[in-house]
Amino acid sequence: MPLLSYQQVRPWARAIRESVKLRRMPPWFAERASLHFDNDSSLTPEEISAIDQWASSGAPAGDPAAAPEAIAWPQGWSLPRVDHAVSMPRAIPIPAREELDYQWMIIPLHFADDRWVTAAEIRPGARDAVHHIVAYIREPDSDWLRGKPTGEAFTHPGVTTSDILALYTPGTGPMHLPAGMAKLIPAGSDLVLQFHYTPTGRATSDRSTVGLTFAATPPEKRVLTLQMGSVDFRIPPHASNHRVAVSGTLPGDALLLSLLPHMHLRGKAFDFEIVEAGGRVETLLRVAPFHFYWQLNYRLATPRLLRQGTRLRFTAWYDNSANNPLNPDPDAEVRYGEQSREEMMVGFFDVAVDPGFDKRRFFSSRPGAPASIP
Numbered sequence: 001m002p003l004l005s006y007q008q009v010r011p012w013a014r015a016i017r018e019s020v021k022l023r024r025m026p027p028w029f030a031e032r033a034s035l036h037f038d039n040d041s042s043l044t045p046e047e048i049s050a051i052d053q054w055a056s057s058g059a060p061a062g063d064p065a066a067a068p069e070a071i072a073w074p075q076g077w078s079l080p081r082v083d084h085a086v087s088m089p090r091a092i093p094i095p096a097r098e099e100l101d102y103q104w105m106i107i108p109l110h111f112a113d114d115r116w117v118t119a120a121e122i123r124p125g126a127r128d129a130v131h132h133i134v135a136y137i138r139e140p141d142s143d144w145l146r147g148k149p150t151g152e153a154f155t156h157p158g159v160t161t162s163d164i165l166a167l168y169t170p171g172t173g174p175m176h177l178p179a180g181m182a183k184l185i186p187a188g189s190d191l192v193l194q195f196h197y198t199p200t201g202r203a204t205s206d207r208s209t210v211g212l213t214f215a216a217t218p219p220e221k222r223v224l225t226l227q228m229g230s231v232d233f234r235i236p237p238h239a240s241n242h243r244v245a246v247s248g249t250l251p252g253d254a255l256l257l258s259l260l261p262h263m264h265l266r267g268k269a270f271d272f273e274i275v276e277a278g279g280r281v282e283t284l285l286r287v288a289p290f291h292f293y294w295q296l297n298y299r300l301a302t303p304r305l306l307r308q309g310t311r312l313r314f315t316a317w318y319d320n321s322a323n324n325p326l327n328p329d330p331d332a333e334v335r336y337g338e339q340s341r342e343e344m345m346v347g348f349f350d351v352a353v354d355p356g357f358d359k360r361r362f363f364s365s366r367p368g369a370p371a372s373i374p
């Protein structure tokens with residue numbers, strides 16, 4: 001429901017009070033962390049008490065003269081400034097019930113010069129049917145997807161190490177980087193979009209748009225999106241706390257900017273940890289409970305320096321029991337797969353490095369660096 005005016009909010013006062021007191025809203029699932037996050041939407045006890053008292057006293061409107069002025073955002077965007085928008089050339093049809101493989105589309109950008117992107121937002125065209133969208137940067141010298149048509153949907157693209165520009169999941173806001181940092185779209189690059197659709201029982205179509213904000217000058221740091229995960233796991237039937245873990249070391253110094261866990265319907269909790277040489281473990285972030293419908297990106301309030309050789313461990317827990325209300329089939333043995341009835345285990349994290357480093361150079365900066373963090 002829209003909550004843009006008092007008239008829209010008033011009928012929901014009791015439901016708002018209940019959701020706030022139970023901490024279901026605003027959505028925030030950081031159970032513990034050694035870090036602080038600038039997008040922490042959780043409410044203080046005083047804020048919760050104020051909403052409780054407001055709803056209990058009949059949800060009065062207050063003084064209209066004290067209402068804040070409306071913010072004039074660009075039409076349809078959450079970003080305060082959009083310098084360039086890229087739309088799908090044609091819509092992708094989404095059936096009412098049929099299960100879809102991931103859909104992919106290549107969109108040429110036709111940038112004659114390098115572009116440094118400080119913010120990006122993916123705006124779904126069929127928000128109710130979009131589970132997630134990932135925008136990749138295919139650089140002009142990449143062989144990935146050569147021979148595939150542009151502007152048309154296709155499936156099964158193969159594996160890529162191309163950098164991620166931005167992604168959309170429910171609850172994740174636009175990509176907005178700290179001052180002096182940006183992502184690079186080299187001249188001649190294409191945008192490659194990955195779509196995960198979940199049919200809703202009503203046939204529709206999606207034509208999503210990506211909005212970009214450019215830096216006025218080259219940045220001090222280049223931002224790369226890295227990931228670490230597993231495709232080799234089996235979750236037994238009825239297992240209520242199944243563990244899957246991966247680890248790897250950073251090949252060079254980097255500033256950690258954000259953390260985003262990704263699982264599906266059986267996801268229960270996710271840990272991002274540093275394992276020190278002596279065995280001490282620092283929990284950077286524990287997300288519990290993990291919520292399939294609110295897959296948040298946890299953005300650090302202050303970037304954290306990770307030195308070369310830092311060992312990262314990501315651990316996911318899954319609930320495949322009948323006690324999980326989202327579980328589609330507790331009797332199934334669950335393996336890796338793209339569909340929501342299957343499972344994934346991925347931890348994404350943004351890092352800032354020197355502007356001259358791309359992924360290839362970052363991972364070749366130390367001989368023998370493991371491939372577990374692509």
